[in-house]
Amino acid sequence: MASVVSELEGTLLNDPDPFSYFMLVAFEASGMVRFGLLLLLWPVIWLLNAFGKEDVGLKVMTFVAMAAVPESEIRSVARAVLPKFFMDDLNMSAWRVLSLHGKRVVVTKMPRVMVERFAKEHLQADEVIGSELIVNRFGYATGFTKGDNKHFVDNVKKFFDGEQPTLGLRRPSSSSLVLSLCKEELHPPFTNLQEHDNQHHLFPHPVIFHDGRLVKRPTPSTALLILLWIPFGMILAIIRITIGIIFPLQMMPYVSRIFGGKIVVKGKPPRSPSGGSTGLLFVCTHRTLMDPVILSTVLGRRIPALTYSISRLSEILSPIPTVRLTRVREVDAQKIKQKLSKGDLIVCPEGTTCREPFLLRFSPLFAELTDRIVPVAMNYRVGFFHATTARGWKGMDPIFFFMNPRPIYEVTFLNQLPVEATCSAGKSPYDVANYVQRILAATLGFECTNFTRKDKYRVLAGNDGTVSYTSLLDQIRKVVSTFKPFIQF
Numbered sequence: 001m002a003s004v005v006s007e008l009e010g011t012l013l014n015d016p017d018p019f020s021y022f023m024l025v026a027f028e029a030s031g032m033v034r035f036g037l038l039l040l041l042w043p044v045i046w047l048l049n050a051f052g053k054e055d056v057g058l059k060v061m062t063f064v065a066m067a068a069v070p071e072s073e074i075r076s077v078a079r080a081v082l083p084k085f086f087m088d089d090l091n092m093s094a095w096r097v098l099s100l101h102g103k104r105v106v107v108t109k110m111p112r113v114m115v116e117r118f119a120k121e122h123l124q125a126d127e128v129i130g131s132e133l134i135v136n137r138f139g140y141a142t143g144f145t146k147g148d149n150k151h152f153v154d155n156v157k158k159f160f161d162g163e164q165p166t167l168g169l170r171r172p173s174s175s176s177l178v179l180s181l182c183k184e185e186l187h188p189p190f191t192n193l194q195e196h197d198n199q200h201h202l203f204p205h206p207v208i209f210h211d212g213r214l215v216k217r218p219t220p221s222t223a224l225l226i227l228l229w230i231p232f233g234m235i236l237a238i239i240r241i242t243i244g245i246i247f248p249l250q251m252m253p254y255v256s257r258i259f260g261g262k263i264v265v266k267g268k269p270p271r272s273p274s275g276g277s278t279g280l281l282f283v284c285t286h287r288t289l290m291d292p293v294i295l296s297t298v299l300g301r302r303i304p305a306l307t308y309s310i311s312r313l314s315e316i317l318s319p320i321p322t323v324r325l326t327r328v329r330e331v332d333a334q335k336i337k338q339k340l341s342k343g344d345l346i347v348c349p350e351g352t353t354c355r356e357p358f359l360l361r362f363s364p365l366f367a368e369l370t371d372r373i374v375p376v377a378m379n380y381r382v383g384f385f386h387a388t389t390a391r392g393w394k395g396m397d398p399i400f401f402f403m404n405p406r407p408i409y410e411v412t413f414l415n416q417l418p419v420e421a422t423c424s425a426g427k428s429p430y431d432v433a434n435y436v437q438r439i440l441a442a443t444l445g446f447e448c449t450n451f452t453r454k455d456k457y458r459v460l461a462g463n464d465g466t467v468s469y470t471s472l473l474d475q476i477r478k479v480v481s482t483f484k485p486f487i488q489f
Helices: 019-029 032-040 042-050 054-066 071-080 082-088 092-099 112-121 149-159 220-246 249-258 291-299 312-317 329-342 365-369 394-403 429-444 453-460 472-487
Strands: 003-007 103-111 127-135 141-146 167-169 184-186 262-266 281-284 305-307 322-324 345-347 373-381 408-413
Touching (some): 019 071, 019 082, 032 054, 032 220, 071 453, 127 149, 291 408, 312 394, 329 345, 365 429
Parallel strands (some): 281 345, 305 322
């Protein structure tokens, strides 16, 4: 079986410098102080690299980014944050060469814990060779690592059980002894790919879920810009939130432009139904916590939104009413019917946000309760900070959204579903939910998936995303619904 050993930095990844990934670990696992300190030391690290002391510079980055940080936090960042940035910097030519070999080994300058998840799950690597982070008995990283070139060579020999690897992929300036074990060596650019032209091009497993607040990879210049912007961004966020609370919704599309925001509306917003009829159910894609607020702003009226796990702070700051769900089917169905009898309602049937161009599976509950369904495709663009989190405090979501210099929201209204496409015409709730998911995905150019919020939280946070029931009444109803089959006569 053909085998390949490839370096990560400068080969599978375009950027040979791992500095920005240590910056991500510093920011997401520790905070702004460590992030700023590591950036302050960047000139020293650059000089060390320039004078051939790359190993020393690597040790400095590792110590500053990880010393006294819980190992669990570092693993969490490696699982939820780093894969997205690795994938964005992936050299597809190098990946195609790697993917054509049966046995794949990835060698990295970074501690193995930072790379292993990405390499094995997205690049389908069989083994990752890198330094080992030293952790004390209390579960905290010391900031030191063990393992050198000789250790890496021994690990590769052990993995291949004495056989010589077929191909080695390396950056031109590499001095790694591991690649000398290979029969043949290649380095970027990988232009001689004629032998692959007639083969089906494989793609790495996509990153569907990712976490972290930073939108852009914090290279030294980007990190400096972020640090300089944060004080202004916080002031701007406070002003924007205050204006959102004080001013009427009808004025917000015009006032937001003054402070850098923009709302793009496509399609024709439906009119509010006449008196005596049930309200419209706006079924939206879920990109951020701001989806229902932006939709209400566009429609010019405060439409209640169904929520599940938003923070109390977000509920307090919300300029529209919120209806907290319990994920108990009977209880939630009753709440939704009651609210629809009084007017319009907003629901995001994915149950959680997704940043990438994918739609999660739609819960079919909404399709069972009404045939007045209006699909709405929501999307957004921000420059510095993501407005969602699975690992952090959700109360900061609206603040981070408004800290962006120029947040842009796109709202696309689709036509109300015809009656023959709803459950009133005999369609199953699952068929209706899947149909709405497909037309919204087609509108946005996204891909439909069968993943759920539980899948997302298992990947990003290591749990199923379940929150406790905060309402005593909802807890009682949950108990009653659980025992209902046993108490019926």
